[in-house]
Amino acid sequence: MVNRVLSGMRPTGRLHLGHYHGVLKNWLELQNKYDSYFFIADWHAFTTHYADSIDLESNITDMVVDWLAVGINPNTSTIFVQSKVPEHAELHLLLSMITPLSWLGRVPSYKDQQEKLKTKDLNTYGFLGYPLLQSADILIYKAGLVPVGNDQVAHIELTREVARRFNYVYGREADFEEKAEMAIAKMEKKQAKSYKVLRKAYQEKGDTEALVRAQALLKEQKNITLGDRERLFGYVEGVGRIILPEPESLLTKAPKMPGLDGQKMSKSYDNTISLRDTAHEIEAKIKHMPTDPARIKLTDVGDPKKCPVWQFHKVYSDEQTCDWVKNGCMYAKMGCIECKRPVIRGIQVELLPIQERIAEYHADQSHIKQIIYDGSQRARNVAKETMTEVREAMGINY
Ligand code: TRP
Numbered sequence: 001m002v003n004r005v006l007s008g009m010r011p012t013g014r015l016h017l018g019h020y021h022g023v024l025k026n027w028l029e030l031q032n033k034y035d036s037y038f039f040i041a042d043w044h045a046f047t048t049h050y051a052d053s054i055d056l057e058s059n060i061t062d063m064v065v066d067w068l069a070v071g072i073n074p075n076t077s078t079i080f081v082q083s084k085v086p087e088h089a090e091l092h093l094l095l096s097m098i099t100p101l102s103w104l105g106r107v108p109s110y111k112d113q114q115e116k117l118k119t120k121d122l123n124t125y126g127f128l129g130y131p132l133l134q135s136a137d138i139l140i141y142k143a144g145l146v147p148v149g150n151d152q153v154a155h156i157e158l159t160r161e162v163a164r165r166f167n168y169v170y171g172r173e174a175d176f177e178e179k180a181e182m183a184i185a186k187m188e189k190k191q192a193k194s195y196k197v198l199r200k201a202y203q204e205k206g207d208t209e210a211l212v213r214a215q216a217l218l219k220e221q222k223n224i225t226l227g228d229r230e231r232l233f234g235y236v237e238g239v240g241r242i243i244l245p246e247p248e249s250l251l252t253k254a255p256k257m258p259g260l261d262g263q264k265m266s267k268s269y270d271n272t273i274s275l276r277d278t279a280h281e282i283e284a285k286i287k288h289m290p291t292d293p294a295r296i297k298l299t300d301v302g303d304p305k306k307c308p309v310w311q312f313h314k315v316y317s318d319e320q321t322c323d324w325v326k327n328g329c330m331y332a333k334m335g336c337i338e339c340k341r342p343v344i345r346g347i348q349v350e351l352l353p354i355q356e357r358i359a360e361y362h363a364d365q366s367h368i369k370q371i372i373y374d375g376s377q378r379a380r381n382v383a384k385e386t387m388t389e390v391r392e393a394m395g396i397n398y
């Protein structure tokens with residue numbers, strides 16, 4: 001079993017260099033190692049933008065075009081749209097039945113965002129449920145790893161708690177122990193014995209290493225069914241059958257890409273360079289960037305550490321150029337416009353091939369629609385399987 005990775009983005013705006021360096025490059029690596037699912041969280045867009053008229057359809061296709069243009073591979077990764085897999089909504093509803101309100105109210109983003117987006121009324125049922133919908137997105141694919149930024153870690157934590165509660169409440173079949181013992185009997189003798197030893201070590205001594213080893217052992221088992229595997233996962237932990245496994249967050253390192261003003265690059269700070277900005281727009285934006293305020297005249301010495309342009313050099317320039325910047329700035333040997341030139345060039349060179357591919361994909365909208373359709377079909381097949389198990393566990397299989 002290859003571990004499954006899942007992550008999503010809301011289609012609320014253009015992708016920029018912050019997304020590219022902070023998120024997409026990470027996805028590019030993950031897609032070669034894991035069974036990867038990348039999706040557009042269009043329903044999530046309504047949790048905050050319910051009253052704004054945004055052209056979701058073009059935002060979604062543009063986003064997929066940009067993903068493909070940076071190298072997300074639709075043949076190996078599953079690219080889909082949340083609303084094309086309505087099972088997410090069904091799981092969200094069912095999970096809402098067991099989720100205490102207090103768990104949702106204490107997710108930090110709930111209050112933070114209400115503070116930040118004061119012009120909007122976010123006292124809605126949907127907004128409170130935002131992280132639970134996210135939990136459904138993750139659990140419905142039984143994803144093991146969820147690459148996210150720091151601000152989302154609490155959502156993954158909630159997902160783990162909800163999964164644990166679900167398994168606890170609905171994983172307790174009447175004949176659970178008997179079924180688990182029967183499943184052990186189906187394993188190869190030696191493996192079955194190790195499983196028992198490891199289970200005992202975990203249950204009696206809380207040996208977490210044994211737990212991890214037991215889980216690894218189960219993942220390798222080929223001659224047991226999925227249902228039995230879930231039972232045996234739960235049997236080690238002593239919780240009942242694990243129907244919805246707990247995911248882990250894969251923390252994306254601090255964003256390498258600062259914004260034009262030195263803060264984090266983000267649409268809400270209006271400090272972005274879009275993946276689709278023209279060479280001319282890139283040049284104009286960098287030329288307008290603030291620099292070390294101490295450098296008013298050419299003869300004023302400066303300090304790169306106090307300048308957001310330096311942050312860009314660290315992403316785009318080689319060592320030699322960085323030395324040239326430090327020297328030129330600290331000894332007032334060059335002007336800021338000159339210093340900015342290699343950055344302008346660096347971004348233009350990086351984005352040129354991406355923009356060529358964007359143009360190609362953009363010209364073939366039916367191809368994009370097909371990719372979304374195929375990916376969503378694929379995702380839906382997995383989601384349907386999980387929902388069959390969920391309904392069965394809850395006794396809604398009549
Ligand atoms: N909340 C995420 C964000 O704003 C988007 C998202 C929705 C997501 N569902 C998800 C991310 C599931 C990872 C997994 O970035």
Ligand code: SF4
Pocket residue numbers: 291292295302303304307308309310325328329334335336337339340
């Ligand atoms: Fe910034 Fe470069 Fe100007 Fe120094 S010379 S202040 S690093 S732009």
